[in-house]
Amino acid sequence: MELVRRRVATRALAPGEKLPSIRGLAASMGVSPSTVVEAYDRLAAEGLIRSRPGSGFTVVGSLPLALAEVAPPVDRAVDPFWVSRQSLDGGPDMLRPGCGWLPAAWMPHATLRRAVRTLAKADDALLTDYGATRGSLALRGFLARQFAGEGLEVGAEQILLTASGTQAVDLIGRLLLQPGDTVLLDDPCYFNFQALLRAHRVKIVSVPMTPTGPDMALFAQALAVHRPRLYITNAAIHNPTGATLSPQAAHRVLTLAAAHDVTIVEDDIFAEFEPEPSPRLAVLDGLARVIRIGSFSKTLSASVRCGYIAARADWIEALIDLQVATNFGGPSPIASEIVFRAMTDGNFRKHLGALRTRLAKKRREVSGMLEALGIRPWLEPRGGFYLWCCLPDGCDAAKLAQAALREKVVLAPGNVFSIAQTAGNWMRFNVAQMSDPDLPAILRRALKSAAD
Amino acid sequence: MELVRRRVATRALAPGEKLPSIRGLAASMGVSPSTVVEAYDRLAAEGLIRSRPGSGFTVVGSLPLALAEVAPPVDRAVDPFWVSRQSLDGGPDMLRPGCGWLPAAWMPHATLRRAVRTLAKADDALLTDYGATRGSLALRGFLARQFAGEGLEVGAEQILLTASGTQAVDLIGRLLLQPGDTVLLDDPCYFNFQALLRAHRVKIVSVPMTPTGPDMALFAQALAVHRPRLYITNAAIHNPTGATLSPQAAHRVLTLAAAHDVTIVEDDIFAEFEPEPSPRLAVLDGLARVIRIGSFSKTLSASVRCGYIAARADWIEALIDLQVATNFGGPSPIASEIVFRAMTDGNFRKHLGALRTRLAKKRREVSGMLEALGIRPWLEPRGGFYLWCCLPDGCDAAKLAQAALREKVVLAPGNVFSIAQTAGNWMRFNVAQMSDPDLPAILRRALKSAAD
CATH class of the missing domain: 1.10.10.10 (Winged helix-like DNA-binding domain superfamily/Winged helix DNA-binding domain)
Incomplete structure (x- = not known):
């Protein structure tokens, strides 16, 4: 050939x-x-x-045979897509302290390969058919049992598998939002929530995050003044800050949401990184006005696209129709089968335990390295791979990110996470992507270049 | 255990x-x-x-262990979701002459299993990372070479992989449609186009289909009167009618679209079923105002979710952002790898040849069987698995479908395909799903019951 x-x-x-x-x-x-x-x-x-x-x-004909991937331009504007596009398309020679996932080498390959080998022997129908509209019953049953372990009793029919955690939020937006509605976000928050909501043509308002949840006085005020339809937030370990909701904040958020008839989307994607469980809005509320979403991208595989929604039964029915209309179903049945096999593989639990230990060590190391550069973490997160950091006085995070990109390093500057654009002096670092020994020197040079 | x-x-x-x-x-x-x-x-x-x-x-606790799938209610209203929901969730004991895919036993399993086995040995990164925003370069290169073989020269960077063919149309809608815009469809047309467009809050108008393309006088009139932003249609073998666009109709559609500045989405999902290539709007137009979409669900696997969009470079850039915002990327890199391996497996081409022969025979057999029941195909399609049929005088297709459902047979009644609701006496049959020897008797009983 x-x-x-x-x-x-x-x-x-x-x-x-x-x-x-x-x-x-x-x-x-x-x-x-x-x-x-x-x-x-x-x-x-x-x-x-x-x-x-x-x-x-x-x-056949003369054809372009040497096809190379097109990298995003270095001078692309720093907007909520900046980090995604640079992280996803930057090419294999980039360093990615700004990206939102673990390096390939940290992922549970043995478990995944075992699951794929089992798949080669699966039924014909699994390999070729669309599958049921809610997605794999085995995987939904697994999730239902996990939720029951947290004290949240839901039937498998109240769980809908989706093509991704992001698509889960998207479908909920399609069900509950009208153009012109208002949605409340944390500030800072996961940048893609903003990008997604813009596609829904809604207004976005935000409330500052504190180490124990949203600023409660401003949260109450935002509900009263802006009458948002939805509040979208992270469970467990907040992205990008690493904050954890306190029991008091959780109860207060639910009480206020009930008073103002706000629906809450709680994104549980970082659950597996917690050393001990923290309060969950979905569990306290029993899925009355909270919708739980999640995916397997951070701990198992981002290549196997699969997310889920757990919600009120009547909402699930409507979400199924929307998912059929816009994607003719959810995740690949092949993907769900790989996820189910991996999740019930005893070795995966062991891998997660080792991963939490490894990340704790890495967070300490990287904190020390950053502090030596004058970059100070906001708090010490209980788990996960993010450090939300204040840059040296007067340092502009977007300029720093552009300087670093010229040295083939993708950073995640604060304002891509901030609705109010008040995080110009902040940066999110992914400790698992910072093992390259040249990185401290590159960051030092970029800090100097951004200050010039 | x-x-x-x-x-x-x-x-x-x-x-x-x-x-x-x-x-x-x-x-x-x-x-x-x-x-x-x-x-x-x-x-x-x-x-x-x-x-x-x-x-x-x-x-851990007492948990519901016996989880059974919930079948859709038998008396569900016959709307554009009816066929999808009944076909997808009906359970293994249903017969599915109404569904839109081939039986599992007709699909290329040997090719798929070979591809999955190869996957178990893939790079770590392929199994765990998100992949580039446009999707697998190998698969996009393959598509670019296929298109070049038709005379359509596009670079791989002008192709975006999506989670499905349906999601391809959805993303295009998000890019080009505003709520309140008008979209033109064929009447009848694939029912999910309607369901999808309702999620976009647009107005739908339609033009009757003829055996050689849309009725040209009414097409011209619809463009002038309703000023649609988009026209969405099938290439090759029209769903549900089996019609084929004539060269004159293709040229005329493009000329009228240019005169009224209409963008065309051409869904090429049935391409592989054609015995000989028919005119393509995308090829004639060179992707100036035509967007080509497609998927691998009908000939390779519906479980491996993967579709594509080929379009103008600036549209592709904007579509990438939209896909990141709403799904954080397109298909699973694992799915794209399976598709690429299968597509370049010489046995798959052989399978397609045999499949076309098998379908031609089946179309003849089923036509004969239906005609004996007084059900007459509109035309003899050049390929594929659909027969669009006129029922006996006075027979209501929705009533017939509900009668058949009580006998565990899912049919596809005409009006779910018809915007103008003028196909109440029509039915789409999938010849590949009609091998059960009891089917003629069941249809005869259902015809009688619907007439009562």
Whole structure:
């Protein structure tokens, strides 16, 4: 195959020209004719060559063979998409202290590979059919049992699998939001909530985050003044701050939400990183006005796309129709099967325990390294991989991020997380992505360059 | 594991109770202690039992273990979701002449299983990372070469992989439509276009389909009167009618669209079923105002969720942002890898050839069977698995579908495809889902029952 590709690329074989006969090429390369047949079949399947009855194989046309990925421009504006686009498309030689996931080497590969090997032996229907609209019953049953362990009793029919945690929020927005509605977010908050809500044409208001939850006086005021339809927040370990909701704040948020008839979306994506469980709005509320969403991207695999929604039964019914209308179903049944197999693999629990220990150590190390550069974490998070940090006085995070990008380092500047744009002097760091020994020196140079 | 599950289900083991010791259970069952450890680990991972340091394993709580899928109610209203919900959730004992896909047994399993086995040996990053925002470069390169073979030269950077063909249309809607805009559809057309557009809060107008494309006088009139922003249609083999666009109709549609500045979404999902290529709006237009979408669900696997959009470069850039905002990316990189491996597997091309032959035979057989019941196909389609049929005089398709559903047969009544609700006497049949020998008798009974 490589031989033919090269000859086509170098025009040694021109468009329309006949390829060497199967027998001739096999003899000249010292391989069996069936090997050449297979190579020609694959090249034909790729569209590079074509078989014409009676005249053998010919080259299809001159085609761009050297396809390279297009990296995002370095001078792209720093907006809520900046971190995503740079992190996702930056290429393999970038360092990514700004990205929102663990390095590939930290993920549970043995568990995943076992699950994929089992998949090769699955039923025909699992490999080819759409699957039920709610998604895998096995995985929903697993989630229902996990929730029951937290004291939240829900039937598997109250759980809808989605193509991702993000799509879960998107579907909820489609169900509950009208253009022009208002949605309340934490400030700072996960930047993609903003990007997503803009696609829903709604107004966004925000309340400052404290180490124990939203600022309660301002939260109450925002509900009264802006009458938001939804409040979207993180459970367990808040992104980007690492804050944890206190029991008092949790109860107060629910009381205020009930008084103002606000629905809450609680994103539980970081649950597995907690050393001990913290209060959950979804559990306290029993899914009356709280919708729980989550995914498996942070601890198992971001490649296996699968998220979920747990909510009131009538909302789930309406969400199913919306998911059919906009995606003809949720996650790949193949993806759900891999997730279910992995989640019930005893080794995965052990992996999670080791991961929490590894991250705790890394958070301490990186905190020390950053403090030596004058970059101070806001608080010491109970778990996870983020440190929300204050930069040295007068340092502009967006400028620092652009300076770092020129050195092939993707950072996550504060204002991409801030609705009120009050985090210009802040930066989110992912401790798991900061093991490169050159990083302290690069950050020092970028800090200097941003200050100039 | 089964033993423990049963004991918990029957309350032989109560919530909070200790499980038998590992050594004791191993001895009593005649298995090794490590087998029991693995079973307990998996049950703990499922959340059924819990390990407490020093006190062994205990039962977590009483949980609903017998989880059964909820089938949609038989008396659900016949709307554009009716066919999807009944087909997807009807359960394994339903017959599905109304559904929109091939039976599992007709799909290329050997190819898929080969692709999955290869996947188990893939790079760590492929199994765990999000992947680039446009999706697999290998698969996009494959598509670009296929398109080049049709005379449509596009770079891989002009192709965006999506989570499904439906999501492709949805993203385009999000980019190009404002609430209140008007969209033009064929009448009849794929029912999910309607369901999807309702989620976009747009007005829908339609033009009757003829065997060679939309009725051209009414098409011209609809563009002039309603000024639609988009026209969404099928390429190759129209769903549900089986019509094929003639070269004259293709040119005329493009000329009129240019005169009224309408963008066209051409859904190429049935391309592989054509015996010979028919005119494509996307190719004639060179992707100036036509957006091509497609997926691999009909010929390879509906479980492997993956679709694509080929469009103008600036639209692709904007669509990437929208896909990140609403799904944090497109298909699972694992899904794209399976699709790429399968598409370039020489056996898949052979499978497609055999499939076309098999379908041609089946279309003839089923036409004969239906005509014996007084059900007449509108035309003889060039390919694919649909027959759009006129029912006996006075027979209401929705009534017939509800009568059939009581006999566990899902049909696709005409008006779910018709914007103007003028297909109450029509039915779409999927010939590949009609091999059950009882079906003629069931249809005969349902026809009688619907006429009563």
